Amino acid sequence: MTGHWTELIVFIILFVAVSGMGFVASRWRRAQDLNHLDEWGLGGRKFGSWITWFLIGGDLYTAYTFVAVPAALFGAGATGFFALPYTIIAYPLVFLPVLRLWSVSRVHGYVTPADFVRGRYGSSLLALLVAITGIIATMPYIALQLVGLEAVLRSMGINHAGILGHLPLFIAFLILALYTYKSGLRAPALIAFVKDILIYIVILVAVIYLPIKLGGWGEIFGDAQTKLSSINPATKAPYGSTLLTANNQLQYATLALGSALALFLYPHSVTGVLASRGRNVLKRNMSALPAYSFMLGLLALLGYVAISAGVKPVVNAATGKPDTSTVVPELFHGQFPGWFAGIAFAAIGIGALVPAAIMSIAAANLWTRNIYKEYFKRDATPAQEAKQAKVASLVVKLGALVFIVLIDPQFSIDLQLIGGVIILQTLPAVAISLYTRWFHTWALVAGWVVGQAWGLILLYGIPNAAVKKQHFGGSALALGKLNIFGWHPFPGSALQVYVGFVALVANLLVAVIVTLVIRRFARPLGVDATSPEDYHVDEGSPRIKEPQLDVAAAPERT
């Protein structure tokens, strides 16, 4: 423990201060009462540009991102840098769809993406599929925030096996659960300010101070290339390279594209979007959010800095294996004075709390709106909805905690990998439906089933020799392995592609074919509750009805 005390004290002071903010947040821009889902789950739908920027930024750039992206460069080199093109193209890609989603949701009072699908197609089944996909994809994401938090704790010397090792995590999450319950979306929105300011300070210092200390970027990239090109005894091949190879370029591009398309399908991103005040707030944010990409890119390079500084990952006392998530925390521990390392650890730790809170709120909204209200209590009052969502957010967080404590953290990393692939399969039902209702409801269901099933089968079949895993070894599929009912379209090809992308193509193909077939025999199902102008409405329009217009109870709009 020696050498860790200063870090721990700074960490605890900042953590406690932020938790206090979380509880006070319920009074911030207070509404008449928090007993309405619009207030608890969307912060009153009136966040301006700054708050939205911090909220969405805090939402998307999570603690897991902070530890996993540099760890990917540390372990495999250039392929980990896909996070950069991913966040470069994400905002231009979603710029227009997000505006349409905001407008239509504001007019009809939609709280979740599944609400929109329910209104657009009049199909509770399709909405249920979207809601379930969202919840399943979000749960492991919350668990991963704990992995990020735990990486920091282990680097501060709190590295024990069994219950004792998890106790600090337990306390941190209990506090988080309590203030989210009390303050709703206002809590992470307020805390995000602190988190981002801390993160920016830490990153700026790290990327200026560390290269000077270690002999400059030229030296760092040289060291990284030397280390990565050495032979990994487990795979009998180099660990990686600081450049892409002929085989992984397609994987790099499709992973970036697939991740960018998936980003705003995640329910927690939608929550951040719907909480904003108007269309111009969102447009301004789509322009300003890439500032985070800059930070993310610099942060990613810390993986190489860690190689150059000779960092060794901490051996996780609970699993007995080296934990690569600890690479960046170990770098800070080794290179910075204790008090500054403490600030850095607090930044990452708080970085876990903000997204975990938003994600649990988003999952709770899905549960409440699209499962509880749809199937259990159709006449739920707004107050009952809010109550249900608050309790659901507690259950979701508890679930994530149990996950981490009882099951190997590696399992939640696998699930997160799967989560990215499965959430992408809601693209036709959610994103494309913002533009057209051409697809038949049953075709979307069929495409969803095929996309999910095939995506899972492909992921299951990918081994990873480096960590001795037979299944779920990564998201890069060698095209030569592609097998469509025994037909190999690219035999022997070693070219790699992102699984989610392949599954999405299959999903879309099925949806198109089934739509064409059904249209020959039947009329479209259901009623479209939205009208074309709804997709352009902005704040202040008389079309926006305050505060509630029920989706489930209003299949038709007059």
Place this chain on the structure above:
Amino acid sequence: MSTASPDGKAGSGLRFRAWNLLLIIPLFTLITAIYNKHDPTFIGMPFFYWFQFVGIIVGVICTSVVYLMTKDEPNPVATDPGLDVDDLDEGAAR
């Protein structure tokens, strides 16, 4: 659906703005062949890395221009008589 009439009458679900085409530009960062090389380096950083940082700036410029050029878009109102007048004007101009 797909009744997107080009004259922008109420009832059209899609609006086309030429400025929005700028949003396609950042996709160039997906073409890895452009930048997957070591030289030229910048402050010791291989081309692969600093090129993608430049890509962020290009992306920001594109989204910012679209924001500035489209921030005064009309706010549709259901039975707004003004809209009808606009439509009539457009019809008369042709």
